[in-house]
Amino acid sequence: MTCAAVLLALASCGTPPVMGPADPPPSASPSVAQVMVKPQSVSLGVQDTVDLTATALDDQGNPIPDASISWSVSDTSVVSLNNGQAKGKKTGSTTITASSDGKKGHSKVNVKKGSGTVTLSLTPQADTLAPGDTVRLDAEVTDGSGQPISGVTFNWSSSASSVAAVDSGLVTGESSGSATITAQVQGLSADAAITVKAPSSQQGQVASVRVQPSADTVQVGSSVQLTATPLDASGNAVSGASVTWSSSATSVATVDGSGKVTGVAQGSATISATAGGQSGKATVTVIPD
Known part of the structure; x- marks a missing residue:
């Protein structure tokens, strides 16, 4: 067969398509x-x-x-x-x-x-913690324009104080079980579902750190309290984990060892809480007083 015939035969067979790498499957929500x-x-x-x-x-x-x-x-x-x-x-x-x-x-x-119009909200509306651990619930009352109403006093209660006790919004896990924490004001009521779980032998390793609130605004010279909850891979609170706090811009906002953030100058700062090598973050915006 001549070279021309060989080339013609190859051309008639066509060239196999070049297959690129398969697209990865979409990640599940x-x-x-x-x-x-x-x-x-x-x-x-x-x-x-x-x-x-x-x-x-x-x-x-x-x-x-x-x-x-x-x-x-x-x-x-x-x-x-x-x-x-x-x-x-x-x-x-x-x-x-x-x-x-x-x-x-x-x-x-x-x-x-x-x-x-008057509204009432609690944050968070559900949480899980270990006996002895605490979580702060933030209650906010707003008017019809969405502006917070200051000077109100909330009445707090627990459906099972032997499981979770509450004092001015600070919830403490007492024993394993479930409890509903209720805040009442001006004829309104809002609930948060609290689950208390004792750590098992598989628990205890910090997989993430939840910081609340995750964003806040504070005036220069004023302070806001953040809370950090170390969580294991199942989302359960890790009891006894040591938490350290830091600020990305201490010229804008400082944070002490308890998570109390103080506005220093106008701007934004990222506040980090670290436990067990994992970190959670909150953004704090400082505005003029």
Whole structure:
């Protein structure tokens, strides 16, 4: 066979396509462990409106941005609902529910005569800790424009103080079990579900550190308290883990050994809490006084 014939035969067979590396399979979205609805409790007048927000969280308390949320209301004669915006229709009480992947969060709504909106929220709305560990619950009351109402006194209670005790929002794990912590003010109430688990032999190694709140604003010369919770791979609090605090910009904000952050100058700083070689972070913005 001549060279020309060989080349013609090769050309007629074609060249096998060059296969590149296969695309990696898409990573699976984390499972929804909790749906957090804010506010948890609302008092509003007939024809008044309030915007509710729902956030799907994984078992580490991290938001799942692409989670699908559906809304429902138990009594549509009391409140109408449109994509999370509730409007009072007549006096009465009802419950608004946000659902995602089988998990649900709720907001209690009371429609009263007259006008004016007051809301109450707790953060976090659920947590797990070990006996002897603590977590601080932050309660906030806002008016119809979303501005915090200062000077209010909350009444705190625990459904099972032998499991979890509460003092001015500071919850202490007492023994294994579950308890509901309730904050009440101005006829409103909001709940947080607390689970207390004793560490098992497989627990104890820090896999992550949760810092709360994860972002805050403070004036120059003022302070804000952050809390850090070391967690194991299952999301359970690691009892007895030592936590150290640091600031990325001490000229903007300083932090002491307990997590108390003080504003020094206008700007932003990242506050880190480190335990067992793992770190959690919070962003603190300092504004003029």
